[in-house]
Amino acid sequence: MDNDKHAHNRCSIEVRTRYAECDAMGYLHHAKYWEYFEQVRTELLREQGIRYRDLETDGVLFVVYKASITYLRPVRYDDLVTVTVTVERTSRTRVDHAYEVVLGGETTCLAQTTLVCVGRDGRPRLMPDSLWADSH
Secondary structure, three states: OOHHHHHHOEEEEEEEOOHHHEOOOOEEOOOHHHHHHHHHHHHHHHHOOOOHHHHHHOOOEEEEEEEEEEEOOOOEOOOEEEEEEEEEEEOOOEEEEEEEEEEOOEEEEEEEEEEEEEOOOOOEOOOOHHHHHHOO
């Protein structure tokens, strides 16, 4: 994969952990990481000129088929983290993403998801050519 194509399949955002996202110990709650991952996936699409809401309007939906996560160190209230998503594999019906959360140069979390393209009826469907063409 050349550097330009690699950059096209990767996106990073900075997120400051809010107080409301933390548990009683002051750590970012484990479930909130998934919201950060959804946010960075949406930004990746936006960088490609695609709005997820427009896909939904056209009846193209992506559902999480598989997800895994490894927490390496805690993120605390008011920490500024960098969340990166990389598209690792695509087919006409699915996308595999890898995520990394970094704080102060140290990886705090690694995760992976597989999203499946479905129609409004919930059945698998082919991705639109506009999405497929950009990934190859």
